[in-house]
Each structure stands twice: as C-alpha cells, then as structure tokens.
Amino acid sequence: MAVFLVTGGCGFIGSHLCAALRAQGHAVKVLDDLSTGFEENLAPGAELICGDVADPETVRRAMEGVDACFHLAAIASVQRGTEDWLGTHRANLTGTIVVLDAARSRRVPVVYASSAAVYGQPTALPITEDAPTRPLSAYGADKLGCELHARAAGEVHGVPTFGLRFFNVFGPRQDPRSPYTGVISIFCDRLDRGETVTIYGDGQQTRDFVPVRHVVSALLAAADAASVEAPVANVCTGRPTSVLELAECVAKAAGVSARVVHGPARPGEIRHSVGSAERANALLGLGATPELLDGLAEVIAWM
Ligand code: NAD
Incomplete structure (x- = not known):
C-alpha cells in the first residue's frame, strides 16, 4: 500500500x-x-x-x-x-x-x-x-x-x-450546470431532458474527446x-469527432433524436483539434481507448 x-x-x-x-x-x-x-x-x-x-x-x-x-x-x-x-x-x-x-x-x-x-x-x-x-x-x-x-x-x-x-475529457461527475464545463456534459444533460442543443457555427469543428x-x-x-x-x-484518442457528430452520438446514447439549433460561430475558436496518442502509448503502455458511445452511455446513466 x-x-x-x-x-x-x-x-x-x-x-x-x-x-x-x-x-x-x-x-x-x-x-x-x-x-x-x-x-x-x-x-x-x-x-x-x-x-x-x-x-x-x-x-x-x-x-x-x-x-x-x-x-x-x-x-x-x-x-x-x-x-x-x-x-x-x-x-x-x-x-x-x-x-x-x-x-x-x-x-x-x-x-x-x-x-x-x-x-x-x-x-x-x-x-x-x-x-x-x-x-x-x-x-x-x-x-x-x-x-x-x-x-x-x-x-x-x-x-x-x-x-x-x-x-x-468527459465522463460522469462533470458538472453540466457549470458555465465552464465541457460540451459533452451539456449535450447529455440537455438532450436527455428533451431540450435542444446549440451548436456555434456549422458544427464541423472537431475535437478529441x-x-x-x-x-x-x-x-x-x-x-x-x-x-x-x-x-x-x-x-487523447487520436480520433477526431465533429460537434455535429457528437450531438448525434449523444442523442443515440440517450435514445432520443438530436434537436440542434445553430448559433453564430465563435470568433477565434480553434477549428480542428485531434492529438497523437503515440507517445503516451509508448511511454505509458496504454491500451486502446474506450469507444465514444460507451463513454457517452456512462454519462447518460449517471445523469
Ligand atoms: P474540476 O474543476 O472538476 O477539478 C478541479 C478541482 O480543483 C476542483 O475540485 C476544485 O475545487 C479544485 N481547486 C481549484 N482551485 C483550487 C485551489 N486553489 N486549491 C485547492 N483546490 C483547488 O476540473 P477537472 O476537469 O477535473 O480538471 C482537473 C485538471 O485537469 C485541471 O488541472 C485542469 O486544468 C486539467 N484539464 C482538464 C481538462 C478537461 O477536459 N476536463 C482538459 C485539460 C486539462
């Protein structure tokens, strides 16, 4: 110990x-x-x-x-x-x-x-x-x-x-009520309650969740x-997911249909972000990352 x-x-x-x-x-x-x-x-x-x-x-x-x-x-x-x-x-x-x-x-x-x-x-x-x-x-x-x-x-x-x-990073216990929280907990919270989600810009911006x-x-x-x-x-996972795809995946995990509205693009927002996981895998011997849908199901179950 x-x-x-x-x-x-x-x-x-x-x-x-x-x-x-x-x-x-x-x-x-x-x-x-x-x-x-x-x-x-x-x-x-x-x-x-x-x-x-x-x-x-x-x-x-x-x-x-x-x-x-x-x-x-x-x-x-x-x-x-x-x-x-x-x-x-x-x-x-x-x-x-x-x-x-x-x-x-x-x-x-x-x-x-x-x-x-x-x-x-x-x-x-x-x-x-x-x-x-x-x-x-x-x-x-x-x-x-x-x-x-x-x-x-x-x-x-x-x-x-x-x-x-x-x-x-996303998962259970990420506070959806915090104004500073990640997009996933906000999407899970809103779609699970049958509310719409707002996507800023065209939704094609990508992130590594x-x-x-x-x-x-x-x-x-x-x-x-x-x-x-x-x-x-x-x-990171090394896999890019667009914000629009994310909304669809969250809706699928929650068993609802994605109700999306678009807001104005946010000035200065980074368009694409995906990391290389190679060094972490080499130095830390990490296995394959869990699938997005499995991770989302855990968040929905927690809510
Ligand atoms: P979180 O806000 O849930 O956790 C941070 C914790 O630190 C909270 O419990 C808070 O009460 C405590 N804290 C804040 N200021 C403190 C202080 N001055 N003294 C003592 N405690 C203090 O955030 P998280 O998402 O769990 O983030 C953990 C770490 O990971 C942070 O360093 C964050 O910058 C980093 N990080 C998080 C993400 C993400 O996607 N969540 C991404 C990149 C980096």
Missing part, C-alpha cells in the same frame, strides 16, 4: 482517480478548496484536507509522508482565466510551483495535469508533443508554465515529474514513469 496526495481530488477527474487508487488499496489524501469540486465526490476512505494549493504551509503539511502526488487542482477554464487573469494564475501556475517546491525535500514524484491548450492553433494534425507551443489564453500559458517549472524541478532539485496534456477512464489509466501509469527529465505526453 502506498500513500498518495491528490490535489483537486474532489473535482471531476480527481474524484475518478481517487476512486481507482482506493480500489487498488492505497491510502489517499485529497487537498481541495471545494471551489468547483464537491465534498460528495470524495472517494470513500480518502482523507480531505480543505485548503488552497497555492498556500505553501498547507501543501507542505499535505505532502508529509506521501509516496507520490497527483496535482490536478486548478481553475480548469479558459474563460475564467480571461475574466480573472491573476486569480487563475495564482491557482494554476503558483499552485503548481508550490506543489513542486513541497515535493523537493524528499523528491516526491509529481504527476500533473497540463492541457492541449498549450498548443494554441494547431499547425498540423494530429498534434504531436513536438508541435510548437503557442497558447492563445492565460490558461494555456499557465499550463505551459507548469511544464517549464516541472523541467526546472527535475534539473535543479531532482524532482521526478510527468505532465499529461489532456484533450477534451477522451473518456475519463482512459485519463485515469494515464495518470496511474505516469506515476511509475515520472522522471527528472520531466516528460510530457498527450492524453
């Missing part, structure tokens, strides 16, 4: 990770300020430390006695980063530096959440990890900053890390692969 610290463990992705760690018999400490997470998401048997990941003393105490840390706490929203630039920076980049700093005295391995937002407008598809990183938002800039500081943590302080660039189960497998494998070279890898 090992002891893990999961920051953001009451959030969407963190709560699934904690459940998996507990199912493997590990002890889990969760550090979460419950700003977007929920106490009822806490995995049974996990210990909750309610506090701020950007507070050094809180994180230092939380890190005591742990074998590895999964750092997921963040304000996970491009829009929030625009509205509250400094506040999100404090949570998203300062919080990561605080975690790495607390890890350095015992060189605790840190697996942390980065994002496909580090790439900005893709120059070629599928997006590989060697593609240029030109974030188009404060959120993406801070996630790239996390990767740079992870590299410094390895070089200067010998802290092993692994950064995971999540694409569009990753089931949260796959993300948890990547996180668990990355804990064993963390190194002072600070590797980063995409967590």
